[in-house]
Amino acid sequence: MRALRAWLSRFGGLFGRRQRDRDLADEMESHLQMHIEDNLARGMTPAEARRQALIKLGGVEQTKESYRERRGLPFLDTLLQDIRFAFRMLRKSPGFTAVAVLTLALGIGANTAIFSLVDGVMLRSLPYPHSDQIVYFGWLDKSLIPDLSVPEFEFFRDRATKFAALAGFQGYGDQELSQGGTKRWITAGFVTDGFFETLGVNPRLGRLFGREFTRPGAAYAAVLTDSLWRTAFAADPNIIGRQIILDNQTYTVTGILPSGFKYTQHADLFTSLHLGSNMGNNGLNTDVIGRLKPDVSFSQAQAEAALLGAEFFAQASAEQHQGSGVLHLDRLQDYLASDYRTTLLMLLSAVGLLLLIACANVASLLLARAGARQKEVSVRLALGATRSRLLGQFLTEGLILGIAGAAVGLAGAVAVLRVFVSAIPWDLPSIDRITLDGRVLLFTSLIGIGASIAFGLASFFQTRKLDLNSTLKDARGVVGASRTRASLLNALVIGEVAISLMLTLGAGLLLKTLYNPYQEKLGFNPEHLVLMHTPFRSSMSDANVWNFERNALARIQAIPGVQSAAIVSVAPLHGQGNLPAQRDGHPEDSIGGTEYRPISSNYFSTMGIPVLRGRAFEQSDFSSSAPVAVINETLARDWWGSQNPLGDRIVIGEYQGRQYLPTPQPPLQIVGVVADVKGMLLNRPAPAMVYVPALQGLAINGSTDWLIQTSAPAGLAAALRKAITDVAPDQRIVDLEPMTQLISASVAQPNFEALLMGTFGALALILTLVGVYGVLSFQVVQRTHEIGIRIALGATRGNVMRLVIVRATTLAVIGVAIGIGAAFGLARLMASLLYQVAPTDATIFAAVAVLVLAVAMLASYIPARRAMRVDPMVALRHE
Amino acid sequence: MTDKASDKSNYKSSGKTSDKTDVQQGTLALMILKTLASMGALHGYGIARRIEQTSGNLLSLNYGTLYPALLKLEQEGYIASEWGLSTNNRKAKYYKLTRAGRRQLEREAQEWEQTAAIVARFLSPEGERT
Structure with a gap:
């Protein structure tokens, strides 16, 4: 205690130095004076009296110095002095100081920012409870895409035993929410039952939807995010169980998500997927995630997934399903971060x-x-x-x-x-x-x-x-x-x-x-091309789609300054849409996910895609039902090598139940081969691609991309919108932009x-x-x-x-x-x-x-x- | 000894006659406390003089060493200081014992006596025999 008290007192001695120095000087002075007076009293001369007093004291300065050392904390004193001196030196050469400090700041700042980024993306766990138990299912070596098809997903979901929950996710889409007279566009995420259970998210209100909402023909369920619930429904707790209208389709609201919930992108609500009800289910389009049971290790789950993957291939007969792949698990965190x-x-x-x-x-x-x-x-x-x-x-x-x-x-x-x-x-x-x-x-x-x-x-x-x-x-x-x-x-x-x-x-x-x-061969000429995107309501039938497209195309082509206009289900770099395909009679030549593009007759000429062999589509292909297809260079090379694919036939596959149907559609006769065009990604080689006339095509993407070749973009947007709404007053138009802009976005x-x-x-x-x-x-x-x-x-x-x-x-x-x-x-x-x-x-x-x-x-x-x-x-x- | 003597504050008084003893720091503290206990409030010069007189002028005290010792005792709370006027009407700093100082004096005096007694027994002829 005494020692502490002394230290505190010495620490205090670091401050108020001047006052204390003066005090000490006074004390020394009075000491000397008293001593001198005594000496004088003993009969010394004034000079001798002073000299003797100083000798006896041992030197005023020495005394002061040792007193000072005792008073403060000498090392701290020195440190403070060093710091003051250092600041003075640094101030004296501001150029040196500025450069040195900025240089260090740069290194430290950049490192901190990037390390924080890495930490956030790669090291910190996902914002879900026990997120290390969430895994992602993907195919290895089956095709370029790791996603599963819906039948594959159902096959695994029904057999897996190591998972507490398993769910499919099919991306996001824009939908129109109608409330009385008002309409607003919202973003929906399409998920199966079990999605939120897998992520470990509980609704703040109501409940999540069960499997009954995912069967074909069942009612649709919707789970709202907190923000949509607040903005569109005024946080009305009675919304649970009520019906809302999305794209003319009724959905039952079953629950409200906690605020701040996010999967990979922003979404306003999540709706139940109907599995197996439409053609889109045949593509490799489903992200499958699962949550391990608490007592199951990752490697146990991995082993089961591999087994189920092998079983799946064993069940499909050689003729019905070709290829092989390994079903592989990744932790969701690793999968999401893997790209980065x-x-x-x-x-x-x-x-x-x-x-x-x-x-x-x-x-x-x-x-x-x-x-x-x-x-x-x-x-x-x-x-x-x-x-x-x-x-x-x-x-x-x-x-x-x-x-x-x-x-x-x-x-x-x-x-x-x-x-x-x-x-x-x-x-x-x-x-x-x-x-x-x-x-x-x-x-x-x-x-x-x-x-x-x-x-x-x-x-x-x-x-x-x-x-x-x-x-x-x-x-x-x-x-x-x-x-x-x-x-x-x-x-x-x-x-x-x-x-x-x-x-x-x-x-x-x-x-x-x-x-x-x-510089890359895009495969088309983006100059003077304008892109427009029109998502359809899910209620629109394939025949209605083509009617709408044909009528609108005619109006667009009549706009002054428009040289040519064409449609395609998905424009290059704008997305993907794939179906299984097989060379007719050659089960060894099949691709689980071949890019599939219904187009209008002048698509190739509008895009500037050269026809390498045979012919492009003609008007006759759009009035007759003789099934035809044009394939790209990559597919021709993969399946035919040096042979001529013209006149040969390909089959666009389809699942029913878990079986491939050999001929879901009549085989398509190949009438032409065109040059490769980029798929969704600019920095990947062009995927194998099959083009069909829009009349004969399957609208698997639920939307149309319009490509307009024009020299006069001024006022074009309004004219395009008018052309569309003249045909379909309610039709939504998004992404109206020059093709060159899309290219920049994709990079x-x-x-x-x-x-x-x-x-x-x-x-x-x-x-x-x-x-x-x-x-x-x-x-x-x-x-x-x-x-x-x-x-x-x-x-x-x-x-x-x-x-x-x-x-x-x-x-x-x-x-x-x-x-x-x-x-x-x-x-x-x-x-x-x-x-x-x-x-x-x-x-x-x-x-x-x-x-x-x-x-x-x-x-x-x-x-x-x-x-x-x-x-x-x-x-x-x-x- | 409650405190180690530091080199700096223990000035050798060279040039003095060799029969005078140097004062060690810890001993000095004890002497100061004792002096204040018997004399009441006193200024630095007075303490120095009193210590020399009490020792029968056998001690060679460098007055300068007194002040760090006083400061240390004050920091430890054994003594307190106050400016006052000397008998010659001179401004001087007066030191006096605190209650903690009084207790410390008793403790140290006892320890000192014990040490002295032990050393004395070692040095006595009887101590040698056992």
């Missing part, structure tokens, strides 16, 4: 490298500064400063730089993360919840602070070799050469150049991947990645610029004397400039060489992010190498000019 894993890893590496560059930069700045401060250090040593005191001082400066960097970095990270999250083009349940991660911030801050302290230390150890005499005598303020520092600085420059080369290279490769789609994700990488690359270059500039400037200052002599001895300005530039070039070239070597090593990480660009693309490598070298040259320009302008008289006079 590589991106995130790449971003992580990128920011990691950026932090390295930042640290290298601060290091080179500190080292260079340590050189410039040698004189100051020598003076302080000569005045009696101890080495440990100097060490403390350097440490404090490093610490303050690091902390300032971390603080600015935190502010930056908050802002950057906000931008990131709003710009992320990813569909994930957890995206809205991504927040700044405290642990990450702590970690990166420690790295940054650690780096600045470490290099503060390094610069301190430089001073150990300091020879006081020579430094003080050397009027130039810096010692001639510290070899270790010179080589350390060179190593830092080389490392920085190498790392920024790698970052810029990564950015360059991604940018080229991004650029490629524009949004690579865009985002390239944007980030581009930013990191640019930052790396800027940091390198600063780093190289700092080191070279320092070296020029260091060599001022030598340069002066050279000039005095007749070196031309050009020679001097070359001296600096050659040094910069040498370092940069070494750095570039190392960076290129390392980039080759990292090629594999990049490969999966690139499309049609080799990770060792020679053009990009060359371009980036030149760019980095140019940056190094640029960085050396100012120091070189400074060297060139050295006045020999001034430089030598310093001697």
